[in-house]
Amino acid sequence: MAPASRVSGDSGPRVGAPGADQEIAVSVVRRRLVADDVLELALARPTGQALPQWTPGAHVDVLLPGGMVRQYSLCGDPAQTGSWRIGVLREPAGRGGSAWLHDHAVEGTELVLRGPRNNFPLDDADRYVFVAGGVGITPVLTMVHAAERAGRPWVLWYGGRRRSSMAFLDELTGYGDRVRLRPEDESGQLDLATVLADRDPGTLFYCCGPPGLIDAMRSRCQSMPAGNLRVERFSAVPQPAADEPDGGIEVICQRSGLTVAVPPGLSILDAVRQAGVDVLSSCTEGICGTCETTVLDGVPAHRDSLLTEDEQEAGDTMMICVSRALGDRLVLDL
Numbered sequence: 001m002a003p004a005s006r007v008s009g010d011s012g013p014r015v016g017a018p019g020a021d022q023e024i025a026v027s028v029v030r031r032r033l034v035a036d037d038v039l040e041l042a043l044a045r046p047t048g049q050a051l052p053q054w055t056p057g058a059h060v061d062v063l064l065p066g067g068m069v070r071q072y073s074l075c076g077d078p079a080q081t082g083s084w085r086i087g088v089l090r091e092p093a094g095r096g097g098s099a100w101l102h103d104h105a106v107e108g109t110e111l112v113l114r115g116p117r118n119n120f121p122l123d124d125a126d127r128y129v130f131v132a133g134g135v136g137i138t139p140v141l142t143m144v145h146a147a148e149r150a151g152r153p154w155v156l157w158y159g160g161r162r163r164s165s166m167a168f169l170d171e172l173t174g175y176g177d178r179v180r181l182r183p184e185d186e187s188g189q190l191d192l193a194t195v196l197a198d199r200d201p202g203t204l205f206y207c208c209g210p211p212g213l214i215d216a217m218r219s220r221c222q223s224m225p226a227g228n229l230r231v232e233r234f235s236a237v238p239q240p241a242a243d244e245p246d247g248g249i250e251v252i253c254q255r256s257g258l259t260v261a262v263p264p265g266l267s268i269l270d271a272v273r274q275a276g277v278d279v280l281s282s283c284t285e286g287i288c289g290t291c292e293t294t295v296l297d298g299v300p301a302h303r304d305s306l307l308t309e310d311e312q313e314a315g316d317t318m319m320i321c322v323s324r325a326l327g328d329r330l331v332l333d334l
Helices: 097-104 134-150 169-178 192-196 211-220 268-274 309-314
Strands: 023-035 038-044 059-063 069-073 084-089 110-117 127-133 154-160 179-183 203-208 229-233 249-253 258-262 292-297 317-319 329-332
Touching (some): 038 097, 069 097, 127 211, 258 268
């Protein structure tokens, strides 16, 4: 899939698993097309060693030639530590990462991964309603399997442009009428009024897919209790014009003992890196959470698409690739 970018959450804690920043050498052990333009890759260590544990909703960074880094949801079985599986949608209008994988990731191709990291965890609930659009099925697929294993009631609404573009149908057909497929050319778009009519107490809604689907879900769920809808995006939310001036700020890197001047037009991430502070990052769009940094003092001006409203208001952390400051000074745990 290709979350060229990804965004998580209306609620739910992000879980940075221990070792989420580690780099892992793998090779492609299997490839197959699982829908139109959707490539499934199975990846394993050449040494045969077990891969780190992960939980449903987790993703990995795939480090590609030319410095490209792309995020893809793990969509296999977490109990299978011998290999991981990702689904990659070829994006003709993308930045080249998905096309490279489609064109070059054949069996035996060596890749480097980083992670796993989980910004979209499956929390405990009495019941689940899953909503997936297109390649958004990749993180949801593992959630469906987990809910089934846990014996929790669930339904999945899965929309796509056409049946042939909808991935992993072979794995979903065994669940009978709990999987409600809605190919747009056969039955129109997902009817969210019907989806959201299903609101038994204790139900959590999980949604992943294109921006229009997520925005529509969020709009229709505003009257629901906070945290009942969990979402993950694959592209950044366009940010409204910021109220705060985009002027220069001063960033104190507490652990490094450096004070860095961040001029207008330069991100905090780039500024501290230029000053010699090593910070891991990935998407540079405020959507993957890799550069999430603890704020020790000052008030961040959040421009990311990952933190919840409550988390942004708390101001304890920020995504330094896009966010700035409500004021002229920040002290960061860098």
